[in-house]
Amino acid sequence: MVQIEIRNPSDYPRPQKERHACEYVFIPWERIVSADPELAPGDLGVVTPDGSPVPSGLIPLASADQVLAVRIDEPLLPAQDQKTPYRLGLGPSRGGGEEEAPLLKFEREGEPEGTAEPRETVAPGAMESVVRVRMVNELLNVWFDLGDHYGKSWFAGAASSVQFKELEVLDDFRIDPFQHDHEKRCMQIDRIMVSRPAWEDSPVVEYVLFTSRYTLVDYTYSPVAASITIASPALDYAYTDPFAGSPRALECRLYRRLTLFGGVNYVVEEVWMEGEAREVPAPVHLNFTARYFSYMEMGQPPHVTVREGAPGWSAISMPHDPRQGYGFATEAPMGGVRNPHPGYPNPDLEHRSFSWEVGPCRGYRCVHLFQRSSPGEILEHTSRIWSELIIEPLEVELIEPGATGG
Incomplete structure (x- = not known):
């Protein structure tokens, strides 16, 4: 053996x-x-x-x-x-040797919340109809939207609700659930900036993703984890052949794989971008920067700690009851957390908006951690996850x- x-x-x-x-x-x-x-x-x-x-x-x-x-x-x-x-x-x-294995529950288009039992499996031919996935283990319930969130078109690729030990983390759980701020969300890549060749006039091309419907392309179960892989819509990436001077193009997609393990209070994410062309026999991986956006009730002002650089992490938490928090850690270069998010349209609620950038790189792994404790403990737990999973x-x-x- x-x-x-x-x-x-x-x-x-x-x-x-x-x-x-x-x-x-x-x-x-x-x-x-x-x-x-x-x-x-x-x-x-x-x-x-x-x-x-x-x-x-x-x-x-x-x-x-x-x-x-x-x-x-x-x-x-x-x-x-x-x-x-x-x-x-x-x-x-x-x-x-199997603990309580994490589960996935799929909601399909045309099935309003509460009218149909979510499926734990989905046929390969029906994956394009999935609009929402619920990821569940002993500690977390994560509702992840692939497109519209009950009529809101700007929730694509976001977790619209996260429960830690059955209580909401993105808003004050003591509020009536039906009175929650319905803008709450996290884990959303709202746009990406893709590097262009050195001979082009502009260094990057930007794609907005928060209104772009993702497609479920794969999911897996194991005794210790459950994961989903989603893909953005096709993104046209145009460039010029430096020798012939002729226009060229790639059809690109951003891929995100989210994995929830048993017994932990975090989601592991892998992100990469592939481009395809008729003259390219296999997909190429592009260099890009991803911008994350979150809208969460973490107090006014929230407690924010960031370790910028490569690799980097951040801890965002509420310094008073109910003392909830969100940690983010990555192996890639990470910039500072902007709070409020620049240009957030509602001045009265802009303190709930956060954004930061990851990259540039050709792909990265990151961790999204959720818990309820003091800002110091959330900071410590985030830095430990960063150290133990990445470093x-x-x-x-x-x-x-x-x-x-x-």
């Missing part, structure tokens, strides 16, 4: 139960096949040394075709303090059968 040796590179035990119930390690499928070619994707399991099953599952990831996500619940000492290596076994599945993830080594390991 292949052994998975996991090391904690931090100077404190992980996962820390007071912050997050669990962590995950990710192993590319290619590494697994290299260690044991007989293992099959549909029959893969992880066990502890005593044979107890460990929650795990294959998920898509932009950096690899598939990775095995393994849930770690037991706190691991720092590597320098770990006298005995922490190891798990990897082999054919023995069943079990110093748990280290993994595969030890083939018969090898002794490092």
Whole structure:
């Protein structure tokens, strides 16, 4: 049996139960096949040394075709303090080991809220009709809109409601739910700026996305995570052939993959952009900058902390009851948070508007965290997520059968 040796590179035990119930390690499928070619994707399991099953599952990831996500619940000492290596076994599945798996619920066009039971699956031919997806785990309920939000055309690609432990995070949950601010939303990429070739007159071309309907192109379930992949409408990207002087064009789309893992209070997002042309045999990845927009009740004034740069993070929170907050962390360059968002049309409510830019890059991973606690704790949790998922993830080594390991 292949052994998975996991090391904690931090100077404190992980996962820390007071912050997050669990962590995950990710192993590319290619590494697994290299260690044991007989293992099959549909029959893969992880066990502890005593044979107890460990929650795990294959998920898509932009950096690899598939990775095995393994849930770690037991706190691991720092590597320098770990006298005995922490190891798990990897082999054919023995069943079990599944916690309450995250779910997806799909709402289709022509089915007003409350009139039809949301579906947990959708036929491939019907994915274009999906207008809203609800992502659910033990801690979060995230309603993500692909297009119009009940008649509002400016909600495309936004989470219109996020509940942490069944209470709204984007507005004061103590208000009657029917009196919530119906403009509330987060996680919205409202526009992108795509780099143009050096010989063009302008350095970037800008596309507005907040009124552009996204299309569901894929979704996946595993015992430890659920994800959706959505695509923007086709975007025309024109440029000039520098040698022939003739006009050229690419048909481009922005792709976003949102993944919700079990037992955590954050959503992981991967963003990339592809362009296609008749003379190009395969899609090309374009350099772009994404601008995020959020409209949330986080107090007046809200508590905002930002670590600009590459990688970067921000924590936005309400300094008084109900003390809710939103954290954002990314591996890509990140600018400052603008509050209020420049040009927000309602001066009385502009304190609820936030925006920031990520990029330029050819794709990135980021994390959207939601919780309810003090501004200091939300800041600390955001910076820890940034460190643990992006800067110093748990280290993994595969030890083939018969090898002794490092």
